[in-house]
Amino acid sequence: MNLTISLPFWAQYSATGCFLLSSICYLSVKRKWASPLFLLLGFGLHSWFLWSVGNATGMFLPNTMVSLEAFLPWGFSATVLLHLLLTHKKRTVNSAVILILVFAVAIAFQTRLLASKDALIYPPGPIHPVGWVTSFFLIESLAYVTFFLACWYALLYARGNEEAAFFHNYVIAAFVLFSVSQVVGAVWSYLGWAVPFHLSSDRHFISAAFWLFLALYLHLKFLPGWTMRKRAILVFTSSFAVFYFRYIPYFVDNIKG
């Protein structure tokens, strides 16, 4: 698809800069109060970037805003900001700005690379209806966002931060969101390809494996010996496998075209 599009990459880079400043403030002794403010600013700038992606073709396509990995930093910052508003464990919750920064930097490179390969915007079509695609990717991305945040807080908990025990709630949220996304995905797959589970798609097998992993984690607390700390270590270490299987093959495929 040859589309002449111009995107405000400056907004994405500025958002990443704000996440960097937010991380520096979080780590500094005197400027901790400024960390959430920079996070909020980064969230605003990233929202602008995503909005521009959605309107890049002259036709508003919300599916392009949520189906790219560029949505992840937005999802991370929205979730952390919301949690900051609702909790008194602000310091622990705020620590996730470091995770957001890591993702934002990697995704800024990835977005640029995809744009250079003309693989950033996909046209809508009858079997990619905007409503289904948007709903599926929005919920699925938020499930991965909550899971990776769970991994981050699990790391803190495993290292002795008792306040971060709420990582368990994030895993539950990831399980519920991912289950909802799989229902939406199954309906979309049935309408588009006549099957609720594509038995020849590696993507569907990987999703099933991830769902079962979340279910497995939820069962571990009933086994003797699986303390909260052990479960935290499991959640954190699983993040590498989940990241690899969910993102790397598709990124490589997109680059290859």
Added chain:
Amino acid sequence: MKRVWKFASGVTLTVWLTLAAILLLLAGSFYVKSHPRGFNPLNHSLLQDWLREWGLPNLDKTWWFMALIGVLFLLGINTTCCVLDRLGFHWNRRRQTGTKLFLVRIAPTFIHATFAFMLAGHLASMGIGYRSQEMDFVSRPGTTAHYSLPGNVEMNVGPPECEFYSGPFAGSIRQCRIALQFSVNGVSETKEVALARPLLWNGYQVHMSQVFGEEQSTPFRTPVFQLLVKRDPGLRIIMICFPVLIFLTLFYYIGEKAVGNSILSTRMHPQ
């Protein structure tokens, strides 16, 4: 016997079987990517037909799939045993726990029962019913074709009619439709099927699917389509059970928190 039951309904077995299923699914993700031609027909064939034609002669590529079916079958048995075990346990204690706590504690049992139904639904979906083969029913621009379906059903398939995008995606397909005329015992009925809008008629599911090949994606050109016709009794079970599972999960976690808080407040302020 008691020991066998305890083992069959135990969480330890659940964890090991789930772990095995995860590893097999991940192994499978590599195999389906490397052998798409072999695994693709599995989507639109009955399991036994696929096994006979490709699955069993290529065991070096499909071993994980056989193992996965076995593991999921065992997981289904384990889940059913666990459900029966917990149901009896909570039912006997319902007077002591009170209705609210009983309902919250029984929720995971129903979650697991729903999961077992879903597994059964997938098995039914793969092995029972009717599936048309690739290119059995074709719709070409400008022509009408006549086909027969099982159950003395005659089907006239009209030519595809397509609309195209203008503007930035000019030439890409916006939507295509095919008119279908069914005749059973001399009674005719005309219906329409469109892309991503399957037709449900008399227990049949008719899906419209684009045929990929040369000149099939030329801008502003109506391509050739095929119709996938099937009867799938398992699909309804899967589609009903998944939202039920989510609802019950939400009910359990929200209820657990609410009941936990009320128990805590009763302990702190006993009346």
